[in-house]
Amino acid sequence: MRRVLAWSVAVAIGIFAILGLWSAATDSGPVSAEDTAREVSQSLRCPTCAGESIADSSALLSDAMRRTVEQQVRQGRSAHEIQAWFAERYGDEVLLAPPHTGYGWLLWAAPVALVGAAVVVLLVRGGPANRRRWTGLLALAATTLVGVWLLVPRAGAPVPQGMQQEGAGPVDTLPILRDAVDHAPGNAGLRLAFAGALEEAGKDAEAVKAYAAATRLRPLDPDTRYRHAFALVRSGEPRAAREVLEESLRVRQDHAPSLLLLGALVHGEDPDRASALLQQFVQLAPEHPAADQVTAFLEGGLGQMPAEVLP
Amino acid sequence: MRRGKASVRTMAATAIGVLVLAGCQHGADDGPRVAPPLSGLDLQGNPQDIAELAGEVVVVNAWASWCGPCRDEMPVLEAAQDAHGDDGLHVLGINTRDRTDAAQDLVAETGVSFPSVVDTEGTLAVEWGISGMPQTFVVDRDGTIAAHRFGAVDQDWIDSVIVPLVHGTSVSEEEEP
Amino acid sequence: MTVLGTVLLILVLAASLTGAIVWAAAARAEAVRVAGPSTTGAGRGRQLAKVGQWMTGLALAAAVAAVALVEVALVSHDTRLNFVAMVSGPELPVYYRITALWSALEGSLLLWLLVLAVVSALAVRDAADTSQRSRGVVGSVLSLTTVAFAIVALMASPFTVDDGAVSARPSPLLQDHVAMGVHPPLLYAGFLGLAVPYAVALGGLVTRQMDAAWAARLRRWTLVSWILLTAGIVLGAWWSYAVLGWGGYWAWDPVENASLLPWLTATAVLHTVAPRARVGAWRLWAAGLAGASFVLVLLATFLTRSGFVESIHAFTTSPLGPALLVIVVAALVPWAVLVHRRRRELGDTSTPSLVSRSTALRVNRTLLVLVTLVVLVGTTLPSILLATTGERLSVGPPWYHRTLAPLALLLLVMMVLGPWLPVRTGTWRSTARRMRLPALAGLTCLGAVALIFSEVWLAVSAGLAAFAVASLAMVASDRRRRDRLAVGAWVAHTGIAVAAVAVLGGGLGTVTQESVPVGGTVTAGETTVTVIGLDGRDEGRRSVAAAQVALGQGQEFVTVVEPELRWYETERTMLAGPQIRSELLRDVYVTLLDVDEESGLVTLRLAVNPLVSWLWTSAGIMILGAAIAGWPRSRRAAPARPSPRSDPAPVGQRA
Structure with missing residues (x-):
């Protein structure tokens, strides 16, 4: 009885193993264009490096060759065709697996x-x-x-079905960044990235909070303060934005974007101050895309501020 | 046993011999290469296509502003275009992996007039089989690559390779560096 | 100082040359004594051996002094030596000043000479308990090797290198990571340790003393070298993985292959001279493989230092090529001639049962030799073709994978089945019954992995690994079968099987390379990295650009990592400083490739590499297994060593 049991277990395991192998051997799931391109890239040698494949090399030429491989894979060319194409241009030595002809x-x-x-x-x-x-x-x-x-798989023999386009849709990084901020609350860069992601997702109120936190972490950094103020303006709190900017300019008077934004914000109440700020801005950043408009605005007297200047 | 050993050796030797002989029969080189396509916008944003120059002799030169020798050969190519342009010689550059403003600066500085197709990603250069810069190809009137030069070109090369092509006598050998 | 250094090197040369002559004379004196009893011969032999030992010691002392001289100059940045100006700089930390010795050809040859002198001194001491003749041959062969490399060291000496070479500073790659301080010395120790098995093998072939003590000596030295070599190779692979930023660890580069070749033959030696492996024509195989291992080491030095092969690791082309080639040939010829002449008396005409350890070992040796030859073909044939026909061909990973995969699979199968086979004769039935438990464990694992991952070869290797682990458990828990040799073998075999799983599993990784602005995200499978900031700093020797990126898994945040780009102004070289997060089942590998200030784009390469940490672990397991199997028995338990006077064992007889 025990013998029979032992034998049946053994046979069952044997069948299980064979089934597993059979399913693995027959199941060739969809091959993505990226995978095929990578496999072909791994079979091509970077002509300007010492024995590296173009998939691994960071040389400029390898990058261009990788792009070419990707293009050709997307055009539906087979691995062999692509390899032959490269061998015609760069000689047989470009093939990391030598051709089956000649030497x-x-x-x-x-x-x-x-x-x-x-x-x-x-x-x-x-x-x-x-x-x-x-x-x-x-x-x-x-x-x-x-x-x-x-x-043993030959380099990308199957031509992929249903090719994906590069970067298949934006990734939702908000939860990751939120999590990251919780883990490293003292990282100002992280706060800024998080705030940027919130802004992009249209969550202005939350973005303002994140910028505020970043400003607390980097009180002397005018860029952070500027982005904070910018977000405040977007979420309809120009007064708070002005406070943030005033503080910025006390620390550094030559931060052009802050000058521009503050000038735009105060011109309704205090046109003289606004024109002083904007003049300073034009002097500091004559190349700035908004500089011409601001100049025109200043020369035309302080009428209506062009809309593009404001966020 | 002795006979057995001898036969092993003979068999192995024969097998290897056959393999070697069978292998070395292949390996013929294919003839001159047909020039690959080359089209795109030039540094001024105008479309350029080598296909429109079919029937003429086209010198294709890959360059970038960050490549020193490229700078040196620009006047040579410009002079060739000036001298033989009326006889059907065209120079077409491939500006590879470069910043457009830097490339435009170099063009302005050297005063060249021939157009250069912008190849930001470098894929056009790969299409032509370029591994370094500068490299220059000469496409003859039949549309095949008649000569290939690694490194900067000089007046001697223009005189010995391009001039005969433009004026009818053909040079079909590929030049090595 | 240059004069003193050169004098020291000449002293190494002179002492070794004298040593070689004296050791040879000692061996001859003993040979005369064996031929006709005479007490004077014995006395003279012993005296000569004493002189030989002195000479070997003197060579060692001179080599130590020469290395110390360069090291002192390096640490104190004494630029009176051109070599110091060439490889080091005042801005270099002390650690990298010390390791700068082997960052350029001249210094590396000096280190090589030192290690060789150490090995020679240890070997002649170790051989003190063998017959004067064998010891004489071993001492003479090792001294001659030292002579050869002393000449090479003089040809490219750090004491005489001229000003012209000063511009060629070594790549900062060699001064960027701690592993570079350890990897070359380990590798050199492993390589040169194999000089002793070569000498012992020649000694055995010359004196025909190829007894159990001879086998034990071969095994001891091969085992220690094998352990050092394994550690050296794996450390090199790890370095390449952790530093170069391409995410791989083995590129089938000619120089990497060159270090693999002696490792393969040394593995075969271990499977020939181990106590339970001495079957069939083991003496011929042992002498042949042990000799081949060191010839391959010499070939490796030739390949690395001659510019013959094109490789990232190669030193710049040097005029040493011909000299090194001469050494290869000089080592190859006596070995080949002796093996060929002794092949009949050491040969084996027995026909062991098919189902026996004897057959398994024969197949195993054949497979290892085949793998060695295939790697040798791939490493050298393209260069030979280029030199003879001008044909340029490349041989890279795809070729090695295609040609080696079948052989590797057979080796793995033999590796787990072999130890279960009866030593002499057996039947399929009894053998199958003994290993039924590991077999079932292996099949279960195979089926499960195949179903889950749909990867045939991963499943097969996982099955073999499970088989090995189950066998290890069975052997270790069975008091009758448990001994150090068996347990050590199974541990080592488990290590190899795990390595196979790690290599095959590593192939299932994903890689993405993309340029994104700060705040942007790069995705590979479920893994994401989001750029949260850029940072730059100047460290004097180099300037570093770093990207702070948040690593995420699905919707979860994992950690913040900071891959770097390091720009070495003096050498005008950019190096990657990848960040690797190692987890149990995978590594997340983030490389910063470019920071474009104009466009504000950050180019990142994100790779998810499965099972990489398993590979490093497997190397540890292999080394552990080798150490368990090779650990010296306590003196009391050891069987009395045959006295040096005992008659040479009759050769040709089956063990």
């Missing part, structure tokens, strides 16, 4: 010849008594070898 053939034949020679030696040295058994064993080994040879 490259020697490189493929040599290992096969070595294995063949080893098999013959083992057969003869195995002795006449065991020769038949050896032959059986070697036949088994040979089958395995050929099987592995055939099953």
